[in-house]
Amino acid sequence: xxxxxxxxxxSLLGSLSNNLLGAVKTTHEVIPRLHYNSIFSQQQRTFxxxxxxxxxxxxSGAKRVMCIQALKGRRGARLGDTIIASVKEAQPRGKVKxxxxxxGVVVRAAMQRGRCDGSEIKFDDNAVVIVNKQGEPIGTxxxxxxxxxxxxxxxxxxxxxxxxxx
Amino acid sequence: xxxEKCWFCSSTIYPGHGIQFVRNDAKIFRFCRSKCHKNFKxxxxxxxxxxxxxxxxxxxxxxxxxxxxxxERKRNRPERYDRNVTxxxxxxxxxxxxxxxxREARHHxxxxxxxxxxxxxxxxxxxxxxxHLVKAPAALQEDPSLxxxxxxxxxxxxxxxxxxxx
Numbered sequence: 001x002x003x004x005x006x007x008x009x010x011s012l013l014g015s016l017s018n019n020l021l022g023a024v025k026t027t028h029e030v031i032p033r034l035h036y037n038s039i040f041s042q043q044q045r046t047f048x049x050x051x052x053x054x055x056x057x058x059x060s061g062a063k064r065v066m067c068i069q070a071l072k073g074r075r076g077a078r079l080g081d082t083i084i085a086s087v088k089e090a091q092p093r094g095k096v097k098x099x100x101x102x103x104g105v106v107v108r109a110a111m112q113r114g115r116c117d118g119s120e121i122k123f124d125d126n127a128v129v130i131v132n133k134q135g136e137p138i139g140t141x142x143x144x145x146x147x148x149x150x151x152x153x154x155x156x157x158x159x160x161x162x163x164x165x166x
Numbered sequence: 167x168x169x170e171k172c173w174f175c176s177s178t179i180y181p182g183h184g185i186q187f188v189r190n191d192a193k194i195f196r197f198c199r200s201k202c203h204k205n206f207k208x209x210x211x212x213x214x215x216x217x218x219x220x221x222x223x224x225x226x227x228x229x230x231x232x233x234x235x236x237x238e239r240k241r242n243r244p245e246r247y248d249r250n251v252t253x254x255x256x257x258x259x260x261x262x263x264x265x266x267x268x269r270e271a272r273h274h275x276x277x278x279x280x281x282x283x284x285x286x287x288x289x290x291x292x293x294x295x296x297x298h299l300v301k302a303p304a305a306l307q308e309d310p311s312l313x314x315x316x317x318x319x320x321x322x323x324x325x326x327x328x329x330x331x332x
Contacts, residue, residue, distance in 0.1 A: 108188075117167075118182030124190045145192040164192040 045111040045122070047076025048083060054128040057107060058139030058161075061094015062087045065104060065128055079109040079121075080149035082135070085128065095138050096130060104128035105135070105155055107146045121147060121166065129158055137161065174202035174212050176219035229273045234266040 048054065052067040065085040070077035077083045083104050090098045108123035115121060123145070130138045137158055146162040159165060170179045173195045185203055187195045197203040205215070212220040222228040237258075245251070 108190075112185060119179075120185045121188065122185065123188050144190050145188050147188075166186075166188040166192070166194060 045109075047073065047078060047111060048081075048106055048109065048126060049076035052076075052126065053088070054083075054085065054104070054106070054126045056104075056130060057127045057143045058129045058137060059094075059141045060130045060137075060139035061096045062090045062102070062130060064089040065102070065130070067104075068101070077106055078111060079106055079113040079123075079147055080153045080155075081106050082131070083128065085130075102130050102138075103133060104130050105137075105150070105153075105158060107142070107150065107158065108144065113147075113149065115148075123147075123166075131155075131158075170196045172196060172198035172202050174198075174206055174218060227277070229270055232266070232269060234262050234269065237262055 047070070048067055049070060050068055054065050054067060056062045056065055064087075066088050067077070067083045067085050069084040071082050071084065073081060083106060085102055085104050087096050087098050087100045087102060090096055096102055105128065106126070107129050108125060108127035110123060110126055112120040112122035127144065129142055132138060135155060140161070142158055142161040143163065145164040145166045146158060147166050150156075150159050167181055170184075171177070172179055172184070174197060177198050179196055179198045184196060184198050185200075187197070187203075187206075189195070195206065197206065205212075212218040213224050215221055219228065223230050
């Protein structure tokens, strides 16, 4: 029995059936022989879609942001894509305020993304860097590791600000 | 192209295999297959799992220090391509592998050295103590020697043929 993890049911079912990596494990199936801790480790990670909370990793002033639209991608945004988001939590004196609608680039995603050499990369959490409509970051610093995929997507400014490129 | 080592089991990861997980402190964990990845997610310590190289090295089952390992260390400086250097490097790799395998075999032989003597002693002791499981007690009283007595029976040719016809 499949239980819906997050987001719209129709799109989620589609993503589960076409999932590239064949990791079609369901999260909440209760099989008595499973150890208690392996239920936690088999979490199915999916795309970044509407209502996904993301961490903001630059000094633009926002702390948490909720995705309201993933540009490009029927099922959602992945590592390196841009999203439109609403600021849910912000620092008192910052460039963005709570309730603003901003663009963001996903720099860390818990869902694995395939690389052109055949391997896969995944991060610990979902993180975003706030950009303007042209794709330039609003903040002046970026924290934490960022992936190589940004180079292909032409987000070079974010790469130069990054402290570690995965 | 670079051949990496799996963080968990220390086997080589060839291109196109495995997942790499980037933690938020920018530490990269590479896994050769999902077995290692799942064990990592379960927070198992590779030094306690018998099938990993970490365990084997820690418990002295495999060689730990050897000069052949120095030649395999990770070098971060890119070398300018030189055909002769590449050729000699490839030849050297083959030779070093041969030497390393020979040394590992010698290490294994040293480890297993006293085994045959111990096995012989254990067998002799068992024979002495548990001979009653093999021989009937009446026979033991008759003939206290440990070997079965040899009995020579003269069978004439005609008797043998009669028996075979039956």
